[in-house]
Amino acid sequence: AQSVTQPDIHITVSEGASLELRCNYSYGATPYLFWYVQSPGQGLQLLLKYFSGDTLVQGIKGFEAEFKRSQSSFNLRKPSVHWSDAAEYFCAVVTNQAGTALIFGKGTTLSVSS
Amino acid sequence: EAGVTQFPSHSVIEKGQTVTLRCDPISGHDNLYWYRRVMGKEIKFLLHFVKESKQDESGMPNNRFLAERTGGTYSTLKVQPAELEDSGVYFCASSQVAGGPYGYTFGSGTRLTVV
Numbered sequence: 001a002q003s004v005t006q007p008d009i010h011i012t013v014s015e016g017a018s019l020e021l022r023c024n025y026s027y028g029a030t031p032y033l034f035w036y037v038q039s040p041g042q043g044l045q046l047l048l049k050y051f052s053g054d055t056l057v058q059g060i061k062g063f064e065a066e067f068k069r070s071q072s073s074f075n076l077r078k079p080s081v082h083w084s085d086a087a088e089y090f091c092a093v094v095t096n097q098a099g100t101a102l103i104f105g106k107g108t109t110l111s112v113s114s
Numbered sequence: 115e116a117g118v119t120q121f122p123s124h125s126v127i128e129k130g131q132t133v134t135l136r137c138d139p140i141s142g143h144d145n146l147y148w149y150r151r152v153m154g155k156e157i158k159f160l161l162h163f164v165k166e167s168k169q170d171e172s173g174m175p176n177n178r179f180l181a182e183r184t185g186g187t188y189s190t191l192k193v194q195p196a197e198l199e200d201s202g203v204y205f206c207a208s209s210q211v212a213g214g215p216y217g218y219t220f221g222s223g224t225r226l227t228v229v
Contacts, residue, residue, distance in 0.1 A: 004156075036220070043118070043222035044157075044205065090157065101159035101173065102149070102207075102218065 002027045002095045006105035013081050014113050021076040021108050023091030031093040033074040034102065035065055039087040047089075050074065061085070086112045116140065118221035120206050126227045132194040135224045139188070139208030145169075146189050147209075147218065148181060152202040160204075163189060164212065196228045 003026045013019050025031060035047040048059025055067040065076045074091060091105040119138040127133050139146045148160040160179070161171040165186035174181070178197070183189040193200050203225050207218040 034217075041222075044207075044220035046217055046219075049217060092157075101147075101162065101170065102157075103159075104149075104157040106156045 002031070002093065002103050004091050004093055004103055004105035006089075006091055006108050008108045009106070010109045010111065012111040012113055015083050016080050019076075019078045019081045019085070019110070021089050021091075021110070023074045023076065023105060024072050025074065025091075025093050026072065027093065027095050029095075030067075030069060031095045033065075033067060034092045034094075035059065035063070035074075035076050036090045036092060037061075037087045038090065038107075044090065047076070081110075081112055083112045083114065086110055118206055118208050118219050120204075120221035120224050122224060123222065124225045124227075126229060127196055129198055129228055130195045132192065133196055133226060135191045135193075135204050135206075135226070137189045137191070137206030137208075137221060139206070140210075140219055143208035143210050143219075144186065145209045145212045146183060147207040148189070148191055149205040149207065150202050151205070151223075152199070155202075157205065160191075162212075169212070193226070196226075198228050201226055201228045 005024045033050040036044040047063050048057050050057045050067045057065050063078050088107045088109045090107045092102040144165050146163040149157050151157040159173040162169045163183045166183050180192045203223045205223045207220045209218045
């Protein structure tokens with residue numbers, strides 16, 4: 001069965017430091033890949049998505065993610081973290097072009113220290 | 115453009131009671147999805163509507179859950195009778211076109227607590 005793994009449950013980063021959140025998926029073909037963020041009291045907001053083409057994808061709020069087929073990974077990065085980036089981040093995939101269900105990882109909570 | 119609206123934002127009910135959650139998708143979005151996150155677990159798919167029809171309800175946990183989308187507009191998710199393990203955050207999402215690359219817009223969720 002398809003699955004998404006986010007190995008880090010909680011990460012703390014100093015403000016201004018770089019960030020990388022890991023995501024690995026289990027699927028035979030290339031799925032559609034997403035990163036969502038949930039800030040406290042808010043809904044899930046789409047940061048970026050990948051479905052074909054350039055494997056480095058730019059998103060909102062200065063985030064980017066790189067799809068690496070050989071590693072079945074889609075890690076999220078940001079060069080300089082701001083305190084407002086503290087939130088929970090979810091990696092998700094869709095594995096059927098005509099399909100419906102997003103498959104989510106368990107999420108990574110990001111704390112930002114000053 | 116208004117986003118996906120869910121209400122109530124919070125609901126606390128006793129075990130055995132009935133609760134109805136509502137989702138208003140983005141206008142014109144034929145596809146509506148329900149997801150749930152139980153504490154400590156990942157967000158899981160419940161079901162998918164295309165207009166008023168249930169396209170996929172493979173994620174519905176049991177027959178205590180009933181989802182409807184009359185007229186293909188807003189949707190309701192009823193839990194009757196509620197059990198303790200139903201506690202969690204229920205998310206609704208909508209999309210104009212079904213399928214991965216087009217994205218899904220999520221609502222803020224309804225936090226359900228069954229005591």
